[in-house]
Amino acid sequence: MRYPFVTGGSDFIQGDEAIARAAIMAGCRFYAGYPITPASEIFEAMALYLPLVDGVSIQMEDEIGSIAAIIGASWAGAKAMTATSGPGFSLMQENLGYAVMTETPIVVVNMQRGGPSTGQPTLPAQGDMMQAIWGTHGDHMLIVLVPSTVQEAFDFTVRAFNLAEKYRTPVVVLGDAEIAHMRERVNIPKPEEIKVVNRKLPRTPEEERMPFGDPDGDGVPPMPIFGRGYRTYVTGLTHDESGHPKTVDREIHERLIKRIFRKILDNKADIISYHEYELEDAEVAIVATGIVSRSAMRAVKMLRERGVKVGLLKLDTIWPFDFDMIKKLAERVHRIYVPEMNLGQLYHLVKEGAEGLAEVTLIDKIGGEVHTPGEIVKRIERGERR
Amino acid sequence: MRKEVLFSGFGGQGVILASVILGRAAAVYEGYYAVQTQSYGPESRGGASRAEVVISDEPVDYPKALSPDYAVFFSQEAYTKYVHEVREGAIVIVEKDLVPHRDPEVENRLRVYEYPLTELAEQTTGLSLTMNILTLGILVGLTRVVSRESIEKAVRDSVPGGTEEVNLKALKKGFELADSVADSAS
Numbered sequence A: 001m002r003y004p005f006v007t008g009g010s011d012f013i014q015g016d017e018a019i020a021r022a023a024i025m026a027g028c029r030f031y032a033g034y035p036i037t038p039a040s041e042i043f044e045a046m047a048l049y050l051p052l053v054d055g056v057s058i059q060m061e062d063e064i065g066s067i068a069a070i071i072g073a074s075w076a077g078a079k080a081m082t083a084t085s086g087p088g089f090s091l092m093q094e095n096l097g098y099a100v101m102t103e104t105p106i107v108v109v110n111m112q113r114g115g116p117s118t119g120q121p122t123l124p125a126q127g128d129m130m131q132a133i134w135g136t137h138g139d140h141m142l143i144v145l146v147p148s149t150v151q152e153a154f155d156f157t158v159r160a161f162n163l164a165e166k167y168r169t170p171v172v173v174l175g176d177a178e179i180a181h182m183r184e185r186v187n188i189p190k191p192e193e194i195k196v197v198n199r200k201l202p203r204t205p206e207e208e209r210m211p212f213g214d215p216d217g218d219g220v221p222p223m224p225i226f227g228r229g230y231r232t233y234v235t236g237l238t239h240d241e242s243g244h245p246k247t248v249d250r251e252i253h254e255r256l257i258k259r260i261f262r263k264i265l266d267n268k269a270d271i272i273s274y275h276e277y278e279l280e281d282a283e284v285a286i287v288a289t290g291i292v293s294r295s296a297m298r299a300v301k302m303l304r305e306r307g308v309k310v311g312l313l314k315l316d317t318i319w320p321f322d323f324d325m326i327k328k329l330a331e332r333v334h335r336i337y338v339p340e341m342n343l344g345q346l347y348h349l350v351k352e353g354a355e356g357l358a359e360v361t362l363i364d365k366i367g368g369e370v371h372t373p374g375e376i377v378k379r380i381e382r383g384e385r386r
Numbered sequence B: 001m002r003k004e005v006l007f008s009g010f011g012g013q014g015v016i017l018a019s020v021i022l023g024r025a026a027a028v029y030e031g032y033y034a035v036q037t038q039s040y041g042p043e044s045r046g047g048a049s050r051a052e053v054v055i056s057d058e059p060v061d062y063p064k065a066l067s068p069d070y071a072v073f074f075s076q077e078a079y080t081k082y083v084h085e086v087r088e089g090a091i092v093i094v095e096k097d098l099v100p101h102r103d104p105e106v107e108n109r110l111r112v113y114e115y116p117l118t119e120l121a122e123q124t125t126g127l128s129l130t131m132n133i134l135t136l137g138i139l140v141g142l143t144r145v146v147s148r149e150s151i152e153k154a155v156r157d158s159v160p161g162g163t164e165e166v167n168l169k170a171l172k173k174g175f176e177l178a179d180s181v182a183d184s185a186s
Helices: A015-025 A040-053 A063-075 A086-101 A129-134 A150-167 A177-181 A205-209 A250-265 A292-305 A323-332 A346-354 A373-385 B015-029 B076-085 B117-125 B128-143 B148-158 B164-185
Strands: A009-014 A028-033 A056-059 A079-084 A106-114 A120-124 A143-145 A170-176 A183-188 A274-277 A284-289 A310-315 A317-319 A335-340 A359-364 B002-010 B033-040 B048-056 B070-073 B091-095 B111-115
Touching (some): A009 B015, A015 A040, A015 A079, A028 A063, A040 A177, A079 A086, A292 A335, A323 A335, A335 A346, A359 A373, B002 B076
Parallel strands (some): A028 A056, A284 A335, B091 B111
16 A cells, blocks of 8 residues: 555654544545534545545535444445544534444544634634543443644554454544644654554354344454445444344343443553653652643653652543542542643543542643643642642 | 744744744754644734744653744734743844834844845745745754755745745845854854
């Protein structure tokens, strides 16, 4: 496969562009979208590149149609992605739930901007974290990855496709306007250096008949592909292992939903990734994700120079959430600061994980500017002087 | 090593393209870690435009400029808004025809180089819009933040096909202007 961009070398590109290139290298061959700042450059890049690698990029009537189209494409065997920002992500919620229920591997990118509603189109925010996790209705489980650099935008997009395929689930890549438009050096691997995971396909006639079964005991059913001779029923209604609606049977509903939870939660160790920085002897910790973790990283260096024993836990995956890891951290430090570009979202998850073993303090900021390192330093110095 | 560069002016002057070219020269041709960020209004021309490049020999944590080592001001609005941010001793390039109102007190602690940049570009290439590239030439010539070869390659990569030669002419004029400063200083 020849790619229409540099591989096996470094380039200087925007986060949006990195996501598009990563998707194509991870095997994405179908994109459906509706333009929106700050995610439009993902669409532009996919529209440019996909026809050159025998893929398809299509502009839909809106974001509801966009996610519907990629769900259909995925059932037809293509790795598929859409990208949007807050207002479009809101429209996608219904079908995000449909993708969870029908166990359809898709990647949905949300480059966050200031909200609610159309809010601040050109400016970054982290106000959609709870929506990414809990935006669709009903008990559901999915995976949410949050990049903090353009390199991570690339790497996490590849990972998002692999996790989607491996666990037959929607995966959200939750970026922001800063990462979207920032240009940074990115090392793009050679194609053979990228690990690409493909979904399980039915291996026996029995598995063909049970597209929602669990023949391997790992909660992940083999997925039949439309057009390859299978006769498969796909519905958002509660269904049995054969895929047919069974909407009033308590046991069937519980078995289905609990399996969808289990296939993710039993594999937290594989799905969750994070980075620790200067935490070994820390008395105070910062927990951050996305672009803000870079300000926090600088704040740690500044505070260390002033003798404050502080460290950083940077989360790459915010869902599923590792509550146990936060508890272990809370046992070691006396206070955890959570800087985020909203009025408190990740904060609540960290507080739940800390179980009262450490005080958890929110450092909120809204309006479209990333926290400066100085702002985080000031808040922590003030907090530690008490 | 962490160097911060601020480019500012109004939309249409090529502020963002200049920053992208510098970042590309540093990242792709010199192997540095480089980050380019930008902010601009919704207008495509006339609104305030600001771009930053951070160049470092280690991974860049906070991606924005905290106190720029080098700064370029193409408009009065940008100058008035941002000149106070730059570091003491910073090398600052000013489009003097477009920044008539200056702050001598602030400039006392800076190394200011002022030129009629738009006019110089017009004289050099016949195209005033090559002003951003000419300015890059001055900036790189004065600061050596990247090599002349690297910025030349990045200009070739980044400008529209068919305009390479005219842009390189503007870039080289910028190098000459920087050299004449160095000559008169020595």
